[in-house]
Amino acid sequence: AAIAPPPFLQTPGQPRVPWLKWKLAFQAFVEVAAGDSARPALKKNLLLNALGIEGLHIYTTLQEARDQAASGAGTRDGGTEEDVYNAALSLLDNHFKTPSNEVLERHHFKNRKQFPGESLTDFIAALQVMASKCNFGASYDSMVRDQLFSGITAPHVRRRFLQLGSTLTLQQAIQIAKEEERTELELREFADAQVERVYVQRTASQDGRRTTSTTSIQNYHGVRPPRQTSRAQHGRRQYDTSAPMPPPARPNSTIRPDSGSCYRCGSTQHYANFPNCPARNRTCSACGKRGHFRGVCRSSRSPNANINQVEDTADTAVTNTVTIMNVAESPKRPSPLSIFVKVGQVTVPFLVDTGATVSLISKQDFQFYFPGTRLLQSHVVLQNYSKTCIPNVGYFTATVRYNDTTAPVTFYVTTEGSSLLGLDAIKDLCINIHGATLSCSQVSTTAASSIPSNAPSKFQHLFSQDLGLVKGYRHEVKRRPGIQPVAAKLRRLPLLLREEVSNELSRLEKSGVIERVSASDWVSPLVVVKKKNGSLRLCVDLREPNKAIVIDGFPLPHIEELLQQLTGAKYFSKLDLASAYHQVELSDSSRDLTTFITHDGLFRFRRVCFGLASAPAVFQKMMSDILKGCSGVLCYLDDILVWGKTRQEHDANLHAVLSRISNSGMKLNDKCVFAVQEIQFLGHSVSARGLSPLESKVNAIVNAPTPTDSKSLQSFLGLAGYYSKFIPHYADVVEPLRAMLRKGQTYNWSQEANSSFNDIKEVLAANPVVQIFDEQLPIVITTDASNIGLGAVFQQRKGDQLITIAFASRTLSPAERRYSAGEREALACLFACEKWHVYLWGRHFTLRTDHQALTTLLSAGSEGRRPLRISRWCARLLYYNFTIEYCKGSNNVIADALSRLPLQLPNSPELDEEIISLVTPCISKADLQAATADDATLQKVIPYIANGWPEKKSLPPELLPYFAVRDELSYVDNLLFRADRVSIPASLCNKLVQLAHESHPGIVRTKQRLRERYWWPGLDKQVEQAIRNCVVCQAADKSAKPVFAPLQPVPWPTNPWEKLGIDIVGPLEHAPYDCRFAITLIDYHSKWPEVCFTNTVTSDAVITFLSALFSREGFPEAIVTDNGPQFK
Incomplete structure (x- = not known):
């Protein structure tokens, strides 16, 4: 049927x-x-x-x-x-029927990867289905084969693909994948897990009486021990934990949070509206409601466990006693309560802990078994039996299978400890433990130690509970004169908070941080903030007193410069000062500025308090003095990072730093981390691999909701922009979002903006890494420019590879967007050099550009004419020692991408430009601008300067002369320039020739005059024709008599030493041999003479004379000579 x-x-x-x-x-x-x-x-x-x-x-x-x-x-x-x-x-x-979009389908196909727990057979079938919608045609097989290669997660399969090379066909790839998958499954079935028998007796408290239960886990030898069938006694079916399970092995795929399952029963085969769901009419044993099983109950579970608890932000009681298990372990197995369960498609070992209310998985196991899995943000606080918080980085939900039972289980990923299968999973998976009897005892817990477990034993006194005090240092606040004191009114607190605030005030007073006062001119209000652990932090609103404080000028270190000092570091320790500012004493005369009012009266600080404007700079200066001379240490306020290239170097550096801290009288808190190979510091994750974004910050970006207004969008871009140096295509992604924030734009969340928003999340979720700067490696700077932005990449050559240090980009201002292509490329070079000035100055580096003309224009020895702007930028580039290279545009991918939609830099400085002495007084600047606007030929040239030139063969004949010098053309202030000369419109050419020939010089001299400042196509020919037709010049018989250069008066300079004249006199007949010649120099303004006698008249002698003279008197603006060979 x-x-x-x-x-x-x-x-x-x-x-x-x-x-x-x-x-x-x-x-x-x-x-x-x-x-x-x-x-x-x-x-x-x-x-x-x-x-x-x-x-x-x-x-x-x-x-x-x-x-x-x-x-x-x-x-x-x-x-x-x-x-x-x-x-x-x-x-x-x-x-x-959904309409097919070929572009979108191909995008989905290229991004398809093997899902967590997905078999290779299913993955291949999915690729073939997706490829059928992409219209690949004859390329179908090759496209599916290539995506299969890039999408699989099994490296051994990919290795077999590579061995066949270009001869690999789709059918061969499918056959290989199926063979490898079948072999792996057979190996897993063959390797059954052997679990040793151990015996545990747990002592628990029920109704005030002590009861004992036994626990065992047996070897599996094909014989299952008898089950206990009394449902009245146990309330559920009993399962032995010795079921045959495969050993743990690194999976070929990861898992995803189980969001596509039925919320009633947890099944992934149907959804909640399925009419035959087995839980539809069942009653939950946890909350008593109908319609779901206990394993997927969304109601809060009762926190009745003894050992590990989960608490939300609300107050949750944590027990003060704990039942400790004394476990007789088998020498063959490290953990007596280990079992294997199947999480998704991966078999993972766990410790069974009936005292843990939730299930945990260590970060190490999570990264090993489930690499690449995206975690959800956790809002719960995990605590152990001693009320110490267990850090967790997030959670995920997955379908877990044990024997014949399947249930959804939530796992919290912790940064420390082992992977635990908690009470929630034990109940939902019907796991019961049987065995012989062992004894255990009940003890009371003691207070949690504040000393980190791996802290050096010699310095454990630094972690004592008492507050430290820096020896020999008191902070004296400098005040601005004339500022009137301000006394604020009391901000009344809720009644329920007053007792807690009073207790905290009492604690601070006993520890010597604050003291009571009866009156003060300065009074600030109290601000109460609740910490994550539920305790209170008392803050003071010091905005008014801060207006009267002179802030110390000691600079805070630049975060980028600090991080780039970690070259070669492999081992790290992070020291965190306990209540850092409170360890610095405040002078008596400065304490009244910190007075604050509470419901218990007036108090003031005896120690430096948070919020004091002068505190950061003073504290940074003090820490720099304390740690001065220590190697392998970075300090940013109260965060101290100690590092070393080897463990021995790290330990030596750590010992030196801890000795300095101990001698200073300061104390540390239990947040310190010692001797690790990856650490979080200043918003970055630091390791031997390099720098990467902090995972918690990335999660905040990934889980950020869609911005609803400009303010929320600015907050999102501010957080994402902090990590822009990690993202080579950051400018491409953010441009649609930044466009919404520009002045005059309305906030409209479009599809393009939504795509950009999601792309930012995807790029940061990929965990990009950049390397740390190494002073010993050669530097390569690659730049590029587009019509709207500049881009640059900082790389270093390590062997045959280029490793990336940083990326940079910015948008062009409206004025800069009108620059020619060559000028934009030159500006990109200048931007990159000045951006990374700290690393480039004093070092030789390679500067790469895809604009070939710049290899000549930006070279120090270039003798060609440069456009005005490029000439000015070349002067600024003289500070740097670089070799410029041409890089083809096809090889300049990253810098090109950065320039396409670059990072917006508000208030970018415009370069002030001033054009002086453009033409003779007979033609004004306005006349030139008007004629340029009316010239049809020039109006065709100007758009090509900004947007690029077409092919030569497509241009009309009148534009060909401009095409030949296109790299020298620029458009400034409504005038067209060739290098530093004005391009003259056709309507003014004859007038300029007449003005240049006004004193009737010859053809060569007239050309020289015009070429100094002007240019237009056919200038030489027009000058020659005009002079040959000149009546005055024809009347003069130039061949019958010598032509002398016309005498021209020299204008009198306005300032001394502005214009000098130099000449050589000699040889002198009666002078000594060493004084046969005299180099004479005179100031045209003051008539001051300078004379130097010499026996030679070479250029070296002139240079020696002028060098000594200029070092004494300074440089003039102009020197006039007779054009002798010594002066050329």
Whole structure:
């Protein structure tokens, strides 16, 4: 008999099965159930019956709308009985069928990876289905093969693919994948886990009486011990933990949070609206409500465990006593209570802990078994029996299988400790433990030690509970004169908080941090903040007193410069000062500024308090003095990082730093971390690999909600922008979001903005890493510019590879966007050099650009003419020692991407430009601008400067002279320039030639005058023709008499030593041999002479004379010579 497919759409919402898949299943059912001879009306009725209630409602609505449209158009449905079934299918096709988007389908195909727990067979089938929608045509096999290679998570399979190289076909790849998968499954089945028998007796308290239960875990040898069947005694079926399970092995895939399961029973085979769900009419034993099992109950579980608890932000009681188990362990097995359970498709070992209310997995196991899994942000606080918080980085939910029982279990990922299977999973998976009897005793817990477990024993006194005090240092606050004191009123606290605030005030007073006062000119209000652990932090609003404080000028270190000092570091320790500011004494004269008012009266600080404007700089200066001379240490306020390239170097550096801290009288808290290979410091994760974003910050970005206004968008971009140096394509991603924040733009969350928002999350979730700067490695700076931005990449050459140190980009201002292509590329070079000035100054480096003309224009020895801006930028680049190289645009991918949509830099400084002495007074600047605007040829050239030139063959003849010098052209202040010369419009060319020839110089001299400041195509030819037609020049017989250069008066300079004249006199007949020649120099303004006698008149002698003179008197603005060979 044929089995009908499940109803397509039973309840409102999205169908659980896509329409095309369901339609295919239904058509197969009709063929089997009704046969080919069935009437179309019968097929239609079967279709309507299988649609489900909501599906039938939609069909009825669509049919009515079609009938109304047909009647309104004056037509009737001419369908016969034979086509009513196909007509119904067509109507539903038009409604439910999703239109195919080839670009989007190919994007999904290229990003398809093997899912956690997904078999290779399923992955291959999914790729083939997705490829069928991409219209690959003849490339179908190769595209599926390539994506199979890049998407699989098994490295040994990928290795076999590589061995075949280009001869690998799709069928071969599928065969190899299936063989490897089958081999791995057979090996897992063969390697059964052997669990040693151990015996544990747990002593628990029930109703005030002590009871004893026994625990055992037995070897599995094919014989299962007898089950206890008394349901009255145990309340559920009993399972032995010795079930055959495969040993733990690193999986080939990861798991995802189980969000696609039924919330009633936890099954992944159907959803909650499935009518045959077994939990639909069952009553939960945890909350008493109907409709779900206990394992997926969303109600809060009663925290009745002894050892490990979970508490939310609300107050939760933690027991003060704990039952300690004395376990007789087998020498062959490290843990007597270990079992293997299947999490998703991965077998993982866990410790069974009936005292833990939740299940935990260590970060090490999480990264090993489930690499790449995205965690959800956790809002709960984990505590152990001694009320010490257990740090957790997030949680995930997965389907867990043990024996024949499956249940969803939530695992919290902790940074320390072992992986535990808690009471929630033990109950839901029906795990019971049997065995012989051992004894244990009940003891009371003591206070949790504040000393880190791996702290050096010699310095454990630094972790005492008493507050430290820096020896020989008191902070004296400097005040601004004339600032009137301000006395604030009391901010009344809620009644429930007053007792806690009073207790905290009493504690601070006993520890010497604050003291009572009766009156003060300065009074600030109290601000109460609740910590994560529920305790209170008392803060003071010192905004008014801070206005009267002179802040110390000692600078805080730059975070980037600090992190780049960690070259080669492999071992790290982080020291955290306990109440850092409170360890510094405040002078008596400064204490009144910190007076604050509470419901218990006035208090003031005896120690430096948080919020005092002068505190950060003073504290940083003090720490720099304390740690001065210590190697391998970084200090940013109260965060101290000690590092070393080897463990021995690290330990020596740590000992030196701890000795300094001990001698100073300061104390540390229990947040210190010692001798690790990866550590969190200043918002970064630091390891031997390099720097990466902090996981908690990345999670905050990944889990951030969609911004609803400009303020929330600015907050999101501020957090994401802190890590922009890690993201080579950051500018590409953020541009749509930054465009929404520009002045005059309305806030409109578009599809493009949403894509950009999600792309930022995906890029940061990939955990990018950049290397740490190494002073010994060669530096390579690669730059590029686009029409709207600049981009640069900082790399170092290590062997044959280039390792990335940082990325940088910024947008161009409106004025900069009008620069020519060459000028934008030159500006990118300048931007990169000044951006990383700290690392580049004094070192030789390679500067790469994809604009070949810059290899000449930016070279120090270039003798060619440069555009005005590039000339000015070259002067600023003289500070750097670099070799410029040309890099093809196809090889300059990263810098090019950074420049396309770059990082917005608000208030970027505009370069002030001033053009002086453009032309003779006879033609003004306004005349030139007006003529340029009216010149048709120049107006065609100007857009090409900003947007790029087309191919030469497509240009009209009048533009070819400009194309030949396109790299020298620029458009500044509505004038066209070739290098530093103005390009003259055609309407002014004749007038300029007349002005240049006004004193009737010859052809060469006239050309020289014009070429100094002006340029236009055909200048030489126009000058020659004008002079040959000059009546005055023709009247003069230039061949009959010598031509002397016309005498020209020298204008008198306005300042001394502004313009000098130099000449050589000699040889002198009666002078000594060493004084045969005299180099004479005179100041045109003051007529001050300088004379130097020499026996030679070479350039070296002139240079020696001028060097001594200029070092004494300074440099002039101009020197006039007779153009002798010594002066060239």
